[in-house]
Amino acid sequence: MTCGGDSLNVLLIGDFNARVGDEEGDVNNLAGIERNSKDNVRNANGYKLIELCNSFGLKLLNGTSRGDQNGEFTFVGGQGSSVIDYCFIGCEWNNHVVDFEVLNEPFSDHMPIVVSFNHSEVANVTTTNMELLPKIVWHSSNEHSYKANLDEALQNHEVANFNDLEEIIKQNFGSNIKRDIQVPPNFQEPILDSPITIQEVSSIVNGLKDGKAAGSDRIPAEFYKYGSNNLIQTLTGLINSVMENGVIPEQFKEALMFPIYKKGCAMNPANYRVLQNRLKMWISSKNLLSEFQAGFRSGYSTIDHIFVFKSIADLQEVKSCMSSSWILKQRSTRSTEMP
Structure with missing residues (x-):
């Protein structure tokens, strides 16, 4: 069962032939959920199953719900009992689960497991798909002519915002953007609040990788990376204008995101690593990290x-x-x- 095309919105249920003992998994740990199980044995398949659970941010329901507080056996056979039948859910489905229980039925050595959902909440889940347009193709053979044409366009047209700059790069001139979100600074810090320099912008732009995906404007990194010095100056001026006015351009509110993470719930910001050059420089200047932090x-x-x-x-x-x-x-x- 899936929802919205997101691979994390899943219900994974069945016989996994794996014993995980009382292992909780990363999602349960982050949420502070204690898991119980009558089966304390962990085998090789169990370790692999928990690793899979952590990698895709799935939550294990066995032994964590009102109907299965003790972590009942799901397999009862002549040679013993164990828990090898499980139910995993994507983290976004957590609020829709009403209960989970293991039924005691005689017709099979595998006990039925039942998951109850709030159907009205699940039915109301909707999605919005954004059209993904193809990015503009960059040809390295056109680098010199691109720079010359770009310089001429920048000299002959006023660049008031990022939308203007994008249109110049795409050789289409025009439309202004609306700016309506005010972001006043919370504090003043010289390292963080001083004007962005051309050297900073040039360093970041030159570090961009070729052949990567474009955003909603369809302009890949090469058009900035192999642009002229005038482009870097214009870009620097626009960035400083945003900092000075505290107004966020509309383009900055749009993103085509395909999150890649190692483990845990994708909706939890703690599972993403964000390191910015200025933030690292500020932390270093304040000696906020111990020398023992490696x-x-x-x-x-x-x-x-x-x-x-x-x-x-x-x-x-x-x-x-x-x-x-x-x-x-x-x-x-x-x-x-x-x-």
Whole structure:
């Protein structure tokens, strides 16, 4: 069962031939949900199943619902009982689940599992599909002529906003955009609030990768990356205008998003890593991170921590052995001195 074309809006139910014990999974852990199970055994298939659950942000219902508080056995056979039948749901379906229970029926060694949904809420889920237009094709052979034409257009036309700039790049001139969202700054910080420089914009633009997807304007990165210096100057001016006026252009509110994540619920912002150059620079200037924080930091490595930890452990082991040897030697000396 799917909803809205989103692979996370699923109900996955059946016999998985896997035993996960009382493992909760990342989604349950993040939500602070304690899971119970009468089957405490975990096998290889169980580990793989939990890894799959974490990778796709699926929540395990067994042992977490009102109707299955104890985590009842789902398989009862002549050689024993176990939990191998499960129900997983995408995180967006969590609010629609009313209950989950394992029925005690004699007609099969696999007990039926029943999931109840609030049908009215599920029926009201709607989707909006945005037309994905093909991006403008970039030809590297046209780089020089593109720069020349771009310079001429920038000199002959006033660029008041990002929409104007996009139209110039696409060689279509015109329409203004509406700006109606005011974003006043919450605090003043020189590193964060000083005007954006041409060097900053140039560095970011030059770091853009070729051949990537375009946004709703259909302009891929190459048209900015291989543009002229005038383009970078114009782009810098527009960005600074946004900062000074505190007004967000309409284009900044639109995005074609195909989220890729490692594990957990895709609706949870904690599962996404956001690192911006200025934010990192500000954190560094304020010394907000300890020197012992090595994870996800450029120029740092957890290998150093592992080395220090191992060295301490080895030293502790040596000291322990030396102490044991000294005690044994003292006992041996005392025993030889006894009459």
